Amino acid sequence: MRLRRCYTPQQLHAPARLELDPRSHHHLVNVLRMRAGDAVILFNGDGHDYHGTLLEASRRQASVEISRQSANNRECACRITLMQGLAKGERMDWVMQKATELGVHAIQPLITERSSVQLSGARLDKRLAHWQAVVISACEQSGRARVPAVLEPVSLKTLRDSANGVVLHPGDYPRLPQVVEAPNGLDLAIGPEGGFSTAEVTRLRQVGFVAASLGERILRTETAALAALALLTLGDLREGLAAG
Ligand code: SAM
Secondary structure, three states: OOOEEEEOOOOOOOOEEEEOOHHHHHHHHHHOOOOOOOEEEEEOOOOEEEEEEEEEEOOOOEEEEEEEEEEOOOOOOOOOEEEEEOOOHHHHHHHHHHHHHOOOOEEEEEEOOOOOOOOOHHHHHHHHHHHHHHHHHHHHHHOOOOOOEEOOOEEHHHOOOOOOEEEEOOOOOOEHHHHOOOOOOOEEEEOOOOOOOHHHHHHHHHOOEEEEEOOOOOOOHHHHHHHHHHHHHHHHHHHHHHOO
16 A cells, blocks of 8 residues: 655654644545554655654544654755746646646745736735645655745745746747756746736846746646746756666
């Protein structure tokens, strides 16, 4: 049986016994229907996996005995921050999930002229918590033990100098692989459904972003994010192939 992984915000160490927080309890016992005696891996974002066994798995509480810990090295060597133009609900969720699977370091939602979504106050808090849940669940599934930061949306107008930034924009620009020498520490800006305005591309270029294209076809914003991240993170796979 596939070993279940579960995020918990609690401090973890091995050996230890701990009672699970409400979310992990619900996830393991009600969603995954795990029972006492089942093996589980817990992680809290510190880069380790904590291997253990469910001691108790009742409706009221669940506890785990952690027997050992191991370093988890599934992180992408490049620290890419995806600066994603705010798109509508499901698209944004999809981008967050796939970007996490592809190893993104952080996700910075960008408020742009053509973003049709308005977020503030309680609605913003709710959406941030939702996005956090999406990336955590993608870490559980993909085996990552570090959770990418989901930052509060910022206006594109407030962006300051980027030493290593690329803005993706359809048009007569060099292709993405031509402008990225090394994706380490890259800020990757992608427009919302309606794209960036000309003024926004100019502004991004003024603060150091290099404009790049993904080819002749116009991709949906979520496809563009996925294609660009796959291109940039495939370096890891190539190294793996070379190493045999
Ligand atoms: N009509 C909009 C425009 O021309 O900008 C299309 C926007 S596209 C649906 C959404 C975002 O995906 C764009 O702002 C860009 O960041 C990215 N994108 C889509 N296709 C692209 C391409 N061929 N080259 C570069 N970026 C692309």
